Amino acid sequence: MSETIPTISAFDWVPDxxxxxxxxxxxxxxxxEIGRPYRTHLIHAFEERxxxxxxxQPFDQVPAYRDExxxxxxxxxxxxxxxxxxxRLLPADPATRMQAESxxxxxxxxxxxxxRPISLLPLFHAGKDWVGAAVAAxxxxxxxxxxxxxxxxxxxxxxAGQFSAADIVMAxxxxxxxxxxINDHPRxxxxxxxxxxxxxxxxALQAQLDDFTAQPPLQS
Amino acid sequence: MSETIPTISAFDWVPDxxxxxxxxxxxxxxxxEIGRPYRTHLIHAFEERxxxxxxxQPFDQVPAYRDExxxxxxxxxxxxxxxxxxxRLLPADPATRMQAESxxxxxxxxxxxxxRPISLLPLFHAGKDWVGAAVAAxxxxxxxxxxxxxxxxxxxxxxAGQFSAADIVMAxxxxxxxxxxINDHPRxxxxxxxxxxxxxxxxALQAQLDDFTAQPPLQS
Numbered sequence: 001m002s003e004t005i006p007t008i009s010a011f012d013w014v015p016d017x018x019x020x021x022x023x024x025x026x027x028x029x030x031x032x033e034i035g036r037p038y039r040t041h042l043i044h045a046f047e048e049r050x051x052x053x054x055x056x057q058p059f060d061q062v063p064a065y066r067d068e069x070x071x072x073x074x075x076x077x078x079x080x081x082x083x084x085x086x087x088r089l090l091p092a093d094p095a096t097r098m099q100a101e102s103x104x105x106x107x108x109x110x111x112x113x114x115x116r117p118i119s120l121l122p123l124f125h126a127g128k129d130w131v132g133a134a135v136a137a138x139x140x141x142x143x144x145x146x147x148x149x150x151x152x153x154x155x156x157x158x159x160a161g162q163f164s165a166a167d168i169v170m171a172x173x174x175x176x177x178x179x180x181x182i183n184d185h186p187r188x189x190x191x192x193x194x195x196x197x198x199x200x201x202x203x204a205l206q207a208q209l210d211d212f213t214a215q216p217p218l219q220s
Numbered sequence: 221m222s223e224t225i226p227t228i229s230a231f232d233w234v235p236d237x238x239x240x241x242x243x244x245x246x247x248x249x250x251x252x253e254i255g256r257p258y259r260t261h262l263i264h265a266f267e268e269r270x271x272x273x274x275x276x277q278p279f280d281q282v283p284a285y286r287d288e289x290x291x292x293x294x295x296x297x298x299x300x301x302x303x304x305x306x307x308r309l310l311p312a313d314p315a316t317r318m319q320a321e322s323x324x325x326x327x328x329x330x331x332x333x334x335x336r337p338i339s340l341l342p343l344f345h346a347g348k349d350w351v352g353a354a355v356a357a358x359x360x361x362x363x364x365x366x367x368x369x370x371x372x373x374x375x376x377x378x379x380a381g382q383f384s385a386a387d388i389v390m391a392x393x394x395x396x397x398x399x400x401x402i403n404d405h406p407r408x409x410x411x412x413x414x415x416x417x418x419x420x421x422x423x424a425l426q427a428q429l430d431d432f433t434a435q436p437p438l439q440s
Contacts, residue, residue, distance in 0.1 A: 058371070077318075101301060105295075
């Protein structure tokens with residue numbers, strides 16, 4: 001019955017700047033929150049994966065997930081699946097759950113895409129003359145979205161009132177893509193600190209780092 | 221017991237280019253697929269909404285959703301909520317449901333953000349000299365994601381094998397943000413035609429158009 005332990009995919013090596021940032025961290029964090037052991041299926045970040053892997057993860061990314069029920073991909077969907085049977089990730093109270101589901105999507109659909117170009121364009125297109133203007137054009141939307149999240153959070157500890165999958169994803173997004181912009185919002189700074197102080201996050205982070213066991217790829 | 225009929229928010233007027241593209245279309249489509257009547261709460265697109273609305277929809281956008289159970293926002297979350305109690309939106313078979321959940325997130329998190337800059341930057345930053353280079357830099361990722369979706373769809377009619385909420389969102393994303401790029405992928409063209417031919421989509425589209433009953437805002 002080995003399939004009763006879920007398997008997630010992750011990379012066996014990434015460059016330093018990406019360590020602790022790869023998205024299997026979200027799935028690991030969710031599994032750690034509910035105390036569910038898991039295995040990792042490690043793949044190489046800089047090699048094409050084969051058809052078998054793409055059948056599991058159609059975008060050839062990580063994480064993919066498999067358990068006794070079936071297979072899936074997308075970190076938000078994996079948290080949803082885990083939360084369907086565990087109220088520590090999706091609250092049992094139906095109205096609270098609706099809020100958690102809303103924020104789970106909001107983090108990925110309304111917040112991440114607003115922040116992402118600001119942190120990633122300068123990284124992936126370094127030195128290109130159009131990047132500064134493109135980032136500046138994105139800034140007002142990103143600022144507005146962060147303000148909206150801070151306002152909605154208000155004095156609450158967590159987005160849906162109690163901790164949920166939505167906080168895992170929102171904290172991941174703020175941590176990976178929020179950069180210095182977060183610092184204009186004391187409520188978001190405190191929220192992020194609160195989330196990252198959770199033992200489940202710390203275990204998930206360490207587990208991702210521990211899996212980078214391979215040698216760097218040969219330079220071509 | 222008026223709350224047994226769900227309410228969604230929508231705009232009472234938008235410019236021609238946005239008609240039939242506003243995201244309440246996704247919620248309407250889901251409601252139409254399961255034959256659930258709904259009311260609309262119409263708001264003005266070009267006026268700040270008040271605190272009451274922002275408490276319902278934290279990003280001051282549409283759609284927001286309310287039913288006898290609670291309140292929510294984010295079109296993907298609304299479909300998920302409707303699908304939790306109706307297998308026409310989320311398949312009853314657990315493994316198939318995992319695929320539908322994966323694709324629901326994939327459409328919003330992996331496909332839309334790759335396509336969106338290509339269609340929206342030239343619209344919202346028309347005439348700016350950096351836009352051409354920014355769009356060109358985005359093109360390879362967008363092409364790759366579309367190819368991955370086409371490959372994963374293969375000969376299937378729908379992403380999870382049977383029609384689901386994932387197809388509503390993916391069809392919305394391809395229709396609104398795919399532009400001419402779709403035409404390189406005959407499978408995606410056929411998929412989109414299949415989705416948009418559904419009577420539920422046609423009713424949802426007409427209902428959005430019929431709600432644009434207000435006069436255009438005064439030019440300032």
